[in-house]
Amino acid sequence: MYVIYQRISDKTGQVQEVIFIPTPADNNREGIEIDAPMIYPEIIPNLIPRLMVDLEENELYYDYYAPETFETKVSDLQQVNTELNLIIGNLILESANDKATISSLEETVGTLLFEVAALKGGAA
Structure with missing residues (x-):
């Protein structure tokens, strides 16, 4: 054949x-x-x-x-959904940490500007 x-x-x-x-x-x-x-x-x-x-x-x-069935598709989508929710949660935490870092840096810059202004004022 x-x-x-x-x-x-x-x-x-x-x-x-x-x-x-x-x-x-x-x-x-x-x-x-x-x-x-x-x-x-x-x-x-x-x-x-x-x-x-x-x-x-x-x-x-x-x-x-094994053929792909409605049940296997739903199960696969549920797993992907769980993974995406975990990723989103991690991104939210990272974003909160970044905002805290930015706030701290803004405070440090404000303090430094105040000290620079004091030094300029004291030197005159």
Whole structure:
């Protein structure tokens, strides 16, 4: 059989088509000849099979993945929301610290200006 695939890496590809009797036109497409019987996926609850090809061994295999569901999307968004709230909290604390530092620096500048004015007034 001739397997048309999309290259994922140098070693693997995701199968797009399996052609049992290839034509010369099929052989012009990116594919590989495999001399093995067709395999079929196992039924694994909550997992979706994806037919793959091992380009080094010229073998088909199934890669199983968990589909993204509404629940997983909500869970992921809740986690991102928690992380963003933590970041915002840290930024608020940093802002308060910066304001306190600025206030302290303004007080120091005021004191220094007062001392400079006193020195100028005392020197005259």
